Amino acid sequence: MSESRPVRATLFELLDRFAVVIALAVALAVWEAAVDVAQIPRYVLPAPSDIWGSIVKHWAPLFAHSWVTLLETLAGFALSLAIGIPLAVLIVYSRIFDRVLYPILVASQAVPKVALAPILLVALGYSILPKIIVAFLIAFFPVVVNTVTGLGSVDRDTLNLMHSMGASKMDVFLKVRFPHAVPSMIAGFKVAIALAVVGAVVGEFVGSRSGLGYYMLLATGNFDTPLVFACVVYLTLMGIILFYTVGLLEVALARWNRAARIAKGAEPAGAFGM
Numbered sequence: 391m392s393e394s395r396p397v398r399a400t401l402f403e404l405l406d407r408f409a410v411v412i413a414l415a416v417a418l419a420v421w422e423a424a425v426d427v428a429q430i431p432r433y434v435l436p437a438p439s440d441i442w443g444s445i446v447k448h449w450a451p452l453f454a455h456s457w458v459t460l461l462e463t464l465a466g467f468a469l470s471l472a473i474g475i476p477l478a479v480l481i482v483y484s485r486i487f488d489r490v491l492y493p494i495l496v497a498s499q500a501v502p503k504v505a506l507a508p509i510l511l512v513a514l515g516y517s518i519l520p521k522i523i524v525a526f527l528i529a530f531f532p533v534v535v536n537t538v539t540g541l542g543s544v545d546r547d548t549l550n551l552m553h554s555m556g557a558s559k560m561d562v563f564l565k566v567r568f569p570h571a572v573p574s575m576i577a578g579f580k581v582a583i584a585l586a587v588v589g590a591v592v593g594e595f596v597g598s599r600s601g602l603g604y605y606m607l608l609a610t611g612n613f614d615t616p617l618v619f620a621c622v623v624y625l626t627l628m629g630i631i632l633f634y635t636v637g638l639l640e641v642a643l644a645r646w647n648r649a650a651r652i653a654k655g656a657e658p659a660g661a662f663g664m
Contacts (some may be wrong), residue, residue, distance in 0.1 A: 451605065516598065539574050
């Protein structure tokens with residue numbers, strides 16, 4: 391009886407660790423069996439084996455188009471960070487920006503970004519730029535909102551303490567507001583990078599000569615449904631990898647913040663040596 395408990399505990403630990411993999415394997419097996427039993431045509435709903443066969447068959451063009459979509463996604467995401475973070479800082483530190491610009495940004499989210507894609511296509515042509523702008527427009531809002539929330543949620547007593555010790559606005563930003571805002575900012579970045587993938591594909595749907603969105607439209611026109619699902623698999627993997635890559639940034643910033651605090655603790659205590 392005592393020997394069975396460690397074995398049972400090990401099994402539960404394995405189930406807990408690989409729960410996602412097991413659930414996915416079960417779902418794929420049920421999908422495969424349902425398509426086979428119901429004899430659903432491949433052009434309506436392909437089986438997972440058909441999708442895998444399409445991935446193997448078309449791996450070269452899928453890989454090439456993935457690089458285009460990845461470039462558009464990363465460029466749009468980087469642009470959202472480059473513009474969104476400074477704008478959020480201005481909103482937090484400037485009453486005028488907070489009262490005027492922030493409501494406009496919130497109201498702008500009512501405009502469907504898909505409707506802007508054809509306008510950008512007419513204005514900028516079939517280059518990569520319209521796709522980058524669409525990805526930026528979709529990813530921009532969560533970056534701004536989460537950064538504003540993080541920077542503005544510092545305890546008032548902490549700010550008063552820093553000001554009473556003679557801290558400048560830059561000191562308060564670097565040593566209080568920014569470290570406090572990092573978790574909220576990273577959460578916004580995770581949402582933004584996932585939305586940037588969607589934005590890039592939307593731009594490719596409207597008008598493009600490359601990218602996974604373009605390749606999906608090409609496959610749809612040829613009634614190659616397994617290839618459409620193969621593109622979806624590539625997009626899903628891209629989104630997951632980018633999501634967790636941004637999550638690594640949170641770990642790096644947390645370690646940097648901890649190392650900075652340790653370094654400060656090793657120095658002689660001063661006004662800001664806490």
